[in-house]
Amino acid sequence: MADKATPPVVRIMDYGKYKYEAAQRAKESRKHQSATALKEMKYRPKIGKADFDTKTRSVEKFLGEGHKVKLTIMFRGREVYHPEIGRRILDQVAEAVAHVGRVETASKLDGRNMTMVIAPDKKAQAAWQAQQRRKSGEPEPPPEEGQAPQADGTAPSATQPANETANSNN
Numbered sequence: 001m002a003d004k005a006t007p008p009v010v011r012i013m014d015y016g017k018y019k020y021e022a023a024q025r026a027k028e029s030r031k032h033q034s035a036t037a038l039k040e041m042k043y044r045p046k047i048g049k050a051d052f053d054t055k056t057r058s059v060e061k062f063l064g065e066g067h068k069v070k071l072t073i074m075f076r077g078r079e080v081y082h083p084e085i086g087r088r089i090l091d092q093v094a095e096a097v098a099h100v101g102r103v104e105t106a107s108k109l110d111g112r113n114m115t116m117v118i119a120p121d122k123k124a125q126a127a128w129q130a131q132q133r134r135k136s137g138e139p140e141p142p143p144e145e146g147q148a149p150q151a152d153g154t155a156p157s158a159t160q161p162a163n164e165t166a167n168s169n170n
Contacts, residue, residue, distance in 0.1 A: 038117075040070045043093070045085045052089070056096050063101040063120045064128040073114040086114040093118075100124045 039062045041055050062069050071093055073086035090107045097118060105117035 036067055036120075038068045038070055040072060042072045042074055043086075043089055044074055044076075045079050045082070045089065047089065052092075056093055059093060059118070060097045060100055060128075063097055063118065064125055064132065066120050066125060068104065068120070069101070069118045071116045071118065075112045075114070080109075080112050083109050083114060090114065090116045100128045 041059050041062075043052070043055060047055075059069050059071070071090055073089055075083075075086065079085070086109075087107050094103050094116070100120060101118040101124065102121050103116065104119040105115075107114055107116040
């Protein structure tokens with residue numbers, strides 16, 4: 001309604017259609033949101049190499065999907081008197097998944113459990129997803145607007161501006 005106009009202008013509309021379109025816009029906006037869940041992976045101080053590798057691959061997958069991961073070392077009995085063993089395991093996991101995530105909360109001992117939180121790194125997550133697409137044979141998405149592909153056909157990295165890709169000899 002434009003009450004300041006002469007004569008006043010009013011638009012007659014279907015209220016049910018208006019509510020439906022508003023609901024559709026709200027649904028569309030929710031589709032682009034991403035909820036990050038906190039996944040947890042539990043390790044033990046006497047974990048074997050194969051179990052460590054399997055659990056670490058799961059942590060890598062969770063981080064690649066954009067979830068935070070809480071790593072827990074569960075101590076039993078007198079194992080709690082050797083927290084350096086748990087800290088070493090947590091450091092090994094953090095080092096193994098450094099290409100997709102970064103340590104958000106350093107390791108700390110809570111009673112009989114030692115915990116650490118690793119958050120996904122956006123740049124590393126994008127690289128991991130591209131690698132997964134290559135493994136599965138899916139085509140690469142087109143580069144974003146304003147970015148020219150590099151000589152090898154890939155999109156320029158976020159750390160290197162688009163104008164430096166062509167003039168890297170200077």
